[in-house]
Amino acid sequence: MAPTLPLTLVVITRNEAQKIARCLDSVPFAAEKLVVDSGSTDDTVAIAQAHGARVVHQTWLGFGPQRNFAATQCSHPWILALDADEFLTDALIDELQQRLPALMEGDAAAAILRRHLIYMGKPMRWYRPAVGEKMARFYHRDRARWSDVRVHESLQFQGASVTFNAPFLHDNNPSLVEKQLKVLLYSELKCRDWLEKKKSARMWQTPFVFMLAFIKDYLLRLGFLDGWRGYAISQTAANYAVYKRMRYYEMLQNPASRETAAEALTRSGLDH
Structure with missing residues (x-):
């Protein structure tokens, strides 16, 4: 001991x-x-x-x-x-x-x-x-x-x-399935923080966000040296950067989606 x-x-x-x-x-x-x-x-x-x-x-x-x-x-x-x-x-x-x-x-x-x-x-x-x-x-x-x-x-x-x-x-994350589920949860939590801060959506940035996030992780952060695993982790990170912005835009355009999404996460056991 x-x-x-x-x-x-x-x-x-x-x-x-x-x-x-x-x-x-x-x-x-x-x-x-x-x-x-x-x-x-x-x-x-x-x-x-x-x-x-x-x-x-x-x-x-x-x-x-x-x-x-x-x-x-x-x-x-x-x-x-x-x-x-x-x-x-x-x-x-x-x-x-x-x-x-x-x-x-x-x-x-x-x-x-x-x-x-x-x-x-x-x-x-x-x-x-x-x-x-x-x-x-x-x-x-x-x-x-x-x-x-x-x-x-x-x-x-x-x-x-x-x-x-x-x-x-x-x-x-034992698999990409668990990772994608975590992306859903983390995006929802991040968007609720943005709502409280009254952040603007700035959807025009979204196409550039994916490109820049992928380049940063895959090239600048050397993901490419880890082969296809490096590609997968870089692509997942870029998708997360885009998805949370799209989800936030939806929250602003359709406030009712906040409650229905929360209920869906609870039913799926993803409300943490």
Whole structure:
């Protein structure tokens, strides 16, 4: 057994039975493991408890608010935030155990971890966002908080930070089917944020958005070096950039579609 450190591993979940055990078990040094579940109908809760986690139920608030709620439930002020489909490598476990005690005694606000992507069952090798993507995932809850957005949240802090070298892994979407379902959900959440901000639709930009997004990912971010997997991830990203704009335009033109879409997502189990 690895010696524990006074920190809380936090994972927010809904129907993550196939992934949650690997995530929780990859952080053997956490003094506390907390799962904040928003209504799983599979065995997520039972599996999380069997793997040492305390489970708290919270109706879904959006990614940012849900993470901020989770921080209030932790027994320790230092928090490691992972998603259920993420897990630490042995190299990162060793590095964290060696460096975290000194970090936690200082006045740093957060630590940056490097995330590597597993896509279509294999690690990406060249695509820039998938190889060593820097993400603030370890933080002191009194010195940092998550942005209050429904999706694509980020950790906000003003103080000092440190960066760790070894990666953690993101086993992204078992198939393109799951990816497309996530695109539907994330687009809906993003569009609702836009509605609150009264953003203009600017549909004239849409044809250029696809082209520029694809070129950025496939060429500038080196997706082409990962072969057809690089093409697939770049094309999917460009489609997402276009679809959320079309969906937002529809929300403005036909406000009734907001409710019917929400009902459709709920029936399909995609309301998170």
